[in-house]
Amino acid sequence: MSVLTSGQPLEQAPTTPRVGPLGRLARVTYRRRGRTVLAWLAALVVAVLLSMSYGGDFKADYSAPGSDSQQAQTLLEERFPAQAGDTVDVVVYAADGVQGHQAEVQSLLGDLGAVRHVDAVSDPFTDPAAISPDGTTLVAHLRLDVENPVDMPVADSEHLLEIADSASSSAFQVALGGQSIVQAEQGEIGSEGLGLAAAAIILLIMFGSLVAAGLPILVAVAGLAVSSTLTTVVISFVDAPDWSTSLATMMGIGIGIDYALLMVTRFREWRAAGLDPEAATVATLDTAGRSVLVAGTTVVISMLGLFAMGLSFMRGAAVVTILGVLVVMLASITLFPALLGYLGKHVDRLRLPIGRSHAVVVAEGGHVEPSRGWLAWSRLVDRHRWVAATVGVVALLALASPFLGVRFGFPDAGNNREETSSRQAYDALADGFGAGMNGPLLLVAEVPAGSTAGVLDQVGAAVAGTKGVAAVTPAVLNEAGDTAVMTVFPATGPQDSETVDLVNTLRDDVLPAATSGSEASVHVGGVTATSIDSTDNIAKRLPLLIGGVVLLSMLLLIASFRSLAIAIKAAVMNLLSVAAAYGVVALVLQGGWAGQLIGIDTATPLPAFVPVLMFAVLFGLSMDYEVFLVSRMREGWLRTRDNEMAILGGLAGTGRVITAAAAIMVAVFAAFVPSPDVVLKVIGVGMAAAIFIDATVVRLLLVPAVMHLLGKANWWMPDWLGRVLPELHVEGHPEDHLAPTRA
Known part of the structure; x- marks a missing residue:
């Protein structure tokens, strides 16, 4: 070990280092950085042109294939096309009786019927069932000429709401219900911008340099621009729900920044070790780049598991998200080294007045020695390995326990905010006609x-x-x-x-x-029966998803780290991490103090597809941090054959990166919590909680504690299995990029 200041020259090895495919690709894109950047700009232009020519619309069928409710819906569409269209409920309440306001109601219905896309209006005064038994509430129905609520323009739904609001008075209240009304009330909150802003702040705190912090943002935004534009082309061929873009955006921003963050950190280490910008770029992609590729592959494998559910909207969401992940991975291994060609020499420029500079300690293998704080934490976990393992498991099980009482189903207007028209219509129908009026x-x-x-x-x-x-x-x-x-x-x-x-x-x-x-x-x-059938169908298929994703991910980890113990440990701990996230979601959905913190004030059911989606996403992201951590541990093991030192160095060396990466992911997902859409809100809460739990309790406490307990068994694999599986060398050959002696 020696102490070097950043930029101190290092005598290069007399022999050419072993450079893998990613390293060679990095050298090409670094030297031809202008062409690479132009190629990405051209890809964006092509994506825009394709979107303009072949762009489709979002649509989703939430019914269970072959179910009784789907057969009912098919018959309606074929033989009752008018019955299959979307409707808006007009609910009127008058304390002195609605019969005395007949003229006002008819005038209101006439105004609503004149709005675009309203095809027919029912007359509540000719239908005794349309007026409540106490005579204070009536309901009329606007039949729309669109079959799907997403096809109703928001501007027209807002016009309906304006008319209803204008007609209301102290003695005559009007509220509108229906899915198209709910969509108009939800609006947009700019979650992507909030997530990017939070990520930028975290990167600035970590790197202290505008250039170093800006590189991950540039890579993520470039990948997101291309993938989001191509999404409109993809949905021309597959059915995908409108919320799939939000999921893909969360994933694209989060992993794009995380992957580039890992590589910027490693690039700075290689520069501190004395490599010139080009050599440092090649070494970065040849080491950290391999981890990025394996990590991204685990995310794709997890999302492919959604195909096992047999649901068209799940497949569509998976395709859209996988597209975003693949484009971001491509940006990480091509655009990132090209940008280093322009900014690599200046990676520490434009420093902010935070932190303090200090001598850089370069250890064997070319990585910078971690701070004393991370080394102290790593040694603390080592000394108290049994306590750390026990506390970690108990904490995860305690967090998971609320999920035992979860109630599955689809949230409806009764779970919306009290000030919304859809919630008021829901409550008025329940009060006047009975609770079942909202779920015929x-x-x-x-x-x-x-x-x-x-x-x-x-x-x-x-x-x-x-x-x-x-x-x-x-x-x-x-x-x-x-x-x-x-x-x-x-x-x-x-x-x-x-x-x-x-x-x-x-x-x-x-x-x-x-x-x-x-x-x-x-x-x-009907909607209620469809919800019941969808929940039952997902429950039956869930074991296929879990089993398939866990098995494929374990095989990838075995091939990456040549270890059975690491693969089994990762699968078990990731399952515990996901279970803990489920428990957090169940807690907030109870509508108590935890739910009120994020705007859920009523007991709300959990759509069955949400835990499925969360499992696919979170299992993949958890594997990301597992790869980041264990690849550095394996690097130390191969160099020293000392299990304790490998774990100490791996945890201390990646703790800061994993913490920053997790903080970015938490910020990106948490940006969706203010969404008025309960589903997006729940997904944001669950994923933010899962990443926080995984990066703290699991990666920084439970994983190193268990690996200390296992000892050298961490790195054992049967000879026959070693001959069957390919060796990926996910840690690369960092020692080859450094000289055996330093000047």
Whole structure:
């Protein structure tokens, strides 16, 4: 070990260092940096042109394939196209009775019916079921000419809200409900900008230099610009939900900055060790670049696991996110070294008046010795390995415990903010008509033409007499006379377990008995039934996702680190980390003190696809930090064959990088917490919590403690398995880039 000041010349090795493919690619892009930057600009232009020519629209089908609710929806679309369109509920409340305000209501409905995309308006005064039993509340329906709420222009929905607000008075309140209204109320919060701003501050604190801090931002923004533009082309070929862009953006910004952060740190170390900018760039990609490639691959593998769910919207979200990850990885290994060609000599320029300069201690292998603080922490974990391991496991299990009481389902307008029109409409319907008014079930009956009356009467009577049913509307036939629709209003709300029991009872007992001996078939559909079917479908397929992702990730880690113990340990700890994040999500969804901190003030169900999505994303990101940490440990092990020193040096050497990288990820995900969309809010909370837990409790405490306990078993692998799996050399050959002696 020797002490060098940054920039001190270092005698180069007499032999040419072993340089892998990434190192050779770095040399090419460094020397041809102008062409590389122009190539990225050209890629952006091509992406924009493709987007203008072939750009598509977001759409998503949340129904479970082959489910009863999907069959009901298909029949509606084919035989009741008017019934399949989106609707807006107009809810009017008057304490002195709505009948006395008939003229005002008709005028209001006339104004609402004149808005673009409103195709038809129901008359509540000709339908006794449209006025509450106490006469204070009525509901009318605006039938839209769009089938999907996302197709309703926000400006038109906002116009509807303006009309309703203008019509309201102290004695006559109007509220609008429906998914298109919810979307208009949510708006945009600029989460991406908040995340980037937070990341920039963290990078400035870490590096103390505008140039060093700006490099990761440039790489992430460049990758994000290309991938987000290409997303509009991708959704022309695959169905993807509108929130998939937010997920891809979170991932693109987070990992793009993290990967570049790792490589900027390593580049500065190589420069401090005396390498010139080009040699330092090659060495950086030949060492840290390999970690980036393996880490990015684990993220892609995790997202590919979403294909096992068999849901079109999951596949679409996975494709959009994988595109963002791949483009960011490409930017990290091509654009980053090209930018170093321009800025490498000035990486520590434009320093801020924070921190203090000190002599750089260069250890064997070319990395800078970590600070005394990180070394002290690493030794503390080593001395108290049993305590650290026990505390880590207990903490994770304690955080995971609230998930045992989680309630699955889809949030609805009843979980929106109290000041929103959709929440007010929801509450008014529940107060006036009963909780089930907000979650009606649609019975879609397929019957032989000419023999409908008797069968439909039997079905209606049987359903009306079923426990838990508040009301059933008369059957409405289509023009062909072979399909009928009835609306069933449960006595309980759409999120109540009794409603789930009712749906199952109708399907398993009531409807088969009512149609026995006839050729009729009746399907239970509607938003509430679709939510129930989707939840059940995801629960059945979840083991496929977990098993496939864990197995493939373990194989990649075994090949990367030539160790069974490290792969098994990583899988177990990542599962514990994800479980702890689930527990945090379940806690905030309870609507208590934790939920109120982020704007959730009512007990809210958890959409079943959210933990699936979180697992795929978080397992991949957790593997990122595992690769960053263990690759440096393996580097020390190969050099010294001393397990204790390898773990001490690896933890101390990467602790600062992992902490900064995790802080950036937490900031990026936390920027989505203010979103009025409950799903995005929950995803942001869960992922921010998971990254924080993983980078603190797991990577900086539990992993080194367990590896100290395992000793040399960390690096064991059966000979037969070693011959089968390729050796990736994820740590590279750092010693080859330094001279054996220093001047």
